[in-house]
C-alpha cells in the first residue's frame with residue numbers, strides 16, 4: 250500500500266513515516282520544509298533501511314501536487330502539513346486560515362481527481378476547547394480558543410461534508426493530546442524554530458543552558474500541585490496510532506474520530522521532576538502568572554481508540570523524558 254504523508258519531515262510526520270515503513274507500507278513525503286529539514290528524510294531512511302520518495306513542494310501548489318499523484322497510484326493520504334503555533338496564530342490569523350485551509354482544500358481536490366478515497370487527518374485535542382468534564386470523549390462539544398485550533402475544527406467540518414457528499418470516502422480524524430519524546434535512535438525528534446512555546450522543547454533549552462529558566466505558567470490551578478495537567482503521549486506511540494487508523498480505514502467508509510492519548514494526566518511539575526530524575530540534570534524553574542488561554546487540565550478518554558482501532562499507548566513519562574533528552578544529547582555532541 251502506497252501512503253502519501255504530507256508534512257512528513259515534521260515531528261509527528263517523520264516518526265509516522267518510520268512506523269509505516271517498518272510495517273511494510275511504501276511512503277511518499279510531500280513537505281515544503283517550512284518548519285523542518287531535508288536531512289530528516291535521510292534519517293528516516295537510515296532508521297528503516299528503506300527508501301522514501303520525497304517532494305519538496307507546497308501543498309497549495311495544485312499543479313505540483315497533481316504531478317505527484319500522476320506519477321504513482323496513491324492508496325491513502327496522512328495529512329499532517331500545517332502551521333501549528335498557537336501564539337503566532339493569534340497574531341497572524343490570516344496566515345493560518347490561508348495556509349491550513351488552502352492546503353487541505355487543494356489536497357482534497359487532487360485526491361478526488363485521482364480517485365484516492367482514504368484519508369487520515371491530523372487534528373488536535375484543542376478542538377475540545379475548555380472541556381466541561383474529564384476525561385475527554387470524542388462526542389464532547391467542540392469549540393476552539395485560537396485561530397490555529399479553529400483551522401483544525403474547520404477542516405474537521407470540511408471533511409464531514411466531503412464524506413457526506415462522496416460515499417466512497419473513508420476518513421479518520423485523529424485528535425492528538427500532547428506528543429513529546431523522540432525516536433530512541435536519537436535521529437528524529439522535535440526541532441522547533443526560535444524560542445519554544447511548548448513545555449518539553451522549553452525544558453530541553455533550559456537543560457542545555459540555551460535558556461536561563463523555565464517559566465511555569467501558574468501554580469494556582471485546581472490540580473494536585475497547582476500546575477497545569479496534560480495527557481503527554483510518546484510520539485512513537487502516537488505514530489503507531491496512524492498505522493491502526495490505516496488498518497481501519499480500508500475496512501470502513503465514512504468519517505470517524507479518535508482521541509490519541511494515554512488517558513493519564515501529568516502536571517508540569519510531574520514532567521519537570523521526572524525529567525530531572527531520569528536524565529540526572531537540574532532544571533532551573535520559577536512560577537509565573539498563568540498563560541492566556543491555558544486550561545487547568547486536559548486528558549483523553551482513550552477507550553474508543555482502544556476498542557475500535559486496537560490502539561493503546563505503551564510508553565510512560567520516564568521514557569518520554571529520557572528519549573526527548575537523548576535526541577538533543579545525540580544531536581549536540583555531533
Ligand code: UFG
Nearest residue numbers: 373374375446447448449451464465466477478479517543
Ligand atoms: N507550560 C509551562 N511553561 C512553558 C510551556 C508550557 O508551564 O514554558 C505549561 C502550560 O501552561 C501547560 C503545559 O505546560 O500547562 C503544556 O503546555 P504546552 O504548550 O506544551 O501544550 P498545550 O497543552 O498548551 O498545547 C498543546 C499543543 C497545541 C494543542 C494543545 C491542545 O501545543 O498545539 O496542546 O491539544 F492545541
